[in-house]
Structure formats: C-alpha cells, structure tokens
Amino acid sequence: MSSQNSTLYVADVRKAFGRRQVLDRVDFTLERGELAGIVGENGAGKTTLLRILAGELKPDHGWVIPRGRLGYCPQRTVLNDSLTVAQHLRYFQRAYQLEDLHRAHELVERLNFTQYRASRVRSLSGGTRQKLNLVIALMHDPAVVLLDEPYQGFDWETYLHFWELAGELRDAGRSLLVISHLSHDIDRLDTGYRLANGVVTPMPVEAHAG
C-alpha cells in the first residue's frame, strides 16, 4: 500500500450527499511515474472523488495526502470569459509563482491553439476552452496530476496528443490520475480502477506499449 515512491495516498475516504453514500471506503495509492485511471458509470462518484482529492470538497471521513504540488483539471472548464488565453496564463503564472511561461507556451503549442493566445475565452470553442483548462492544470509541472475527463470536446488528433503528453509526463516521473467513462481508455493506463458502489477496485489492464 505504501512505498517511498508514493505521491498520493488516499485512505478510507467516504462521502455522502444526504442519505446517499457516494464514496464508501476509497483506498488507493499513486506512485511516481504512474499513469492510473478510474472508470465508472455516470453518477458513480468519479468527479466527487477527484474533487475531494483536489481539495475542492471535504470528505466526511478519511485521508488525502499529496506529496508534491497538485495539478487539477476539472471536468467543467473553469476559466474567466472576459480574459484572453494569454491573460489566463499570466494570471496563473503569478498564482503558481513561476519564473517564466516557457512550459505553458510549449503546452499551448503542443495542443495546437497558439493562434488563439490573444482571443478572449468567451469567443473560443468548447474544445479550445478545454485545452486551456488542461494547460492551466499542467503549466507548473505538478508532481501529481488529477484529470477529470480532460479530453472532452477534443478532436481525434488532439485526443491522441493528450495521451502522448500523458505518457511523457509519466515517463518524466509525474503521477497522473485520469477519470474516464470510456472503458477503451483503460489500455493506455498503467493501473486501472473501477469505481462502483462507492468502492474503488483494481481492474486488469493490458500492458501498454510505452
């Protein structure tokens, strides 16, 4: 359960909304250089779990212990419609206290939306908004990356770019936890978990190529 390489410990996390027990004893550990995923049906509590891990929600019980900085990409894009892409990057540069925006610009280039740097978020398509949402979660090179269906609205090519990027981060020793309702994503993971009935259980994963 624990090792010197662990970057995120989740132990006995429980959460109920009213009388509905959404999470009931969730335990798992994320290691350095691990690309893990949680799949589950709609309403299984995946987003609730990720919001707890990111610190947005308080669980009724349990422990969440991150080691290193967190990067969190929420399912619904959390951006400011009045600001441009570049202004978002500068705002979060200040928040993360980054020296420069090299990494952020590199990610913008990788995800192929450099041409929108001066555009206000209000005028962007859903897919481009999601790309910016993702860049904000990754621009400070976090040790633990929590991604809640981060590729919604991506076209096929960008979707593939995303998994390529996830693989690179994993190879660089970052820990990634991706939430998905698509079971075909499971083959891209090192570790897969299924969230059902409030409990997280490991599920078999085919060995990935990378």
Next chain:
Amino acid sequence: MTIGRRFYRTATGFELVEHARNRLAIILVAVFVPVWITLIDLMMSESPLPFRYRGSGEELHVNGQHLTFISGGLNAVTLIVGFLMFSVTYRSGPFDRRLVAAGYPRPHLLAAKVTALFASSVVVAAYTTAMVWVYWHPQQLWLFALGMFTAAVTYGGIGIVLGVLLRGELEGMFAIIMISLIDVGLESPVVNAGSDNDLVRFLPMYGSMQAGVGAGFTRSVPWQQLAAVPVWWAVCAVIGLVAFHVRTRVYTKSGRPVTAAMAAASVPIPRPVAPGEAVHVSVRVCGETCVATDHMPLYQGLAVLAALSAEQAQDHAEQNVYPLSIRRGAN
C-alpha cells in the same frame, strides 16, 4: 516590488479588465445614463416639491426636475455598479477557487476586487455627474459626485451579496432593478409624498440621497446622514467576505515538491503488523499539533506513516500531513 504587491497588482489589473469588458454595463453607461438624464430634462416638471433635508432638519421646497436629476442619477449609478458587481461575483466563484488552489493568496485577490469596485464606482459616478452637469449645475459639485459614488459603492456591495445568494443572472438583474427602484421611490417626493417618514433612514440610498439634495440646493454637508453609507457597505462586505472565504476554501494543501535529495534519502516505511495495533504519530493539523495516539485503525495508521517524508521519518518528528477528518471509534 515585493511579492505581495505583485499579487495585488496582477489581480487588480485583471479585475479591472473584467469590469471594462462587461458589455451590458458598458452599454448601460453609454446609452442609459445620457438618455435617462436627457429625458428628465425634457419631460420632468419644474414645479416645487417638499423634501425633508435632514442635514439641517428643515423642509426644502426644491425644483422637481432638479430633484429628479438627483434621484435619476442615483438610480442609474446603482443599477450599473450593482449589476456589474453582481455579474462579476456570480461568474467568478469557481475561477477564484482555482486561483486560490493554485496558490493565489486570498487577501490579495479580495483587495483587488475591492479596488476594482471602488475604481468602477469612481468612473461611473464621475461620468453620471458630468452628464447631469450638462443640464443642471448643483451648488456643490463635489458633494453631488460623492453622493453618486457612495450610492455606487453601496449597491456594488448589494450586488456582491446577490451574486453570492442568487442562482441565475436574470434573477440578479431583476433583484437589483427592484431594490434600486423601491429605494429611490420611497425616498423621492416625486413618487412618495410621505418620503419624510423616519424609516427612510434605514434605506441603502438614504445617505447618498441626502448628500445629493445637500449638494444641489444648500451649502451644507449632511455628514451624519453620509455616515450611514459605510454601515450598509460594511454589512454587505462582511457577507461577501464570508462567502468568498467559503467558496474559495481548499481542503487539501499541496505538499512540498519532492526534491531529488529527498527521494535519494527515502527510507522504508515501517508497517504495523496487525490490524488495530496502536500507531503513535503526531499529526499537524492546520498549524496546530494534535496527537493521535489512541488505537487508530490500521489503514489510518498506514496512511499517516506512508506520508512521513524521509528526513522527518528518521527522527520520528511531527509531520505535515493533512488529515481531512478523524472519526474516532469508526471501526
């Protein structure tokens, strides 16, 4: 420049950009204010109306059109700044939390929001005063502008509270319009012949209306009445502050980055051998240390032990972990 000042400057800059890009507020400023003031000039009767001016306690008989310039101006600034602040507050909740979770200090973010509110209030009040000046010259222009500014700031505060409480933009717009209309309506003798009623003192626009009348028709300043303005503003500010605090709370703090030296110095983490075995660890919770020495369940003990980073584990020192809650006797 200190890091704190940088945080404040960046946030203030972007808050101001957000205000300046609020399309509806800009349209209201550009169209509604001049049209409204011009219509008052064209259509309002100049017949005298009684107004209880509490700065001196006397009943003034003032030009009805000029009085409507005051109430109309107040109506305009309160609608614009009230809506602007409602809209900014309503939309920015999740974004503010994301900034705070990323490390933005809340006091600087909050100070930036207050600065932007005051800046917008100054601009809208000055603009409305200038528009009125085209048609009518109040006796004390600075006091007239101050009346407009205080009303703007008060309704900015009300806008923040509504932004926190209401669930839809239409509801917010409607609420701001209704509150402003009722407020002006009850205070102005144009609408309410009983506007000298003592209860008007408790309305949000009371001090501003008194200042407007003092500015328009007297050489005195109703300081006592103006003093009610900060009370209204403070009440709204406290509600806004609490709501901001609750909405931007982040429960899991990010630990320190794992450095290469820390990784190299890692040691195996001891495990208890049996479920229910006592685990003695000190747990630092939000700066205060509490000691969990009772029979913690094994999985909790493991979670705590697992979190001991290498250099702290060696001397069994207290550890910065973030237990989200401890339910004793759960198992």
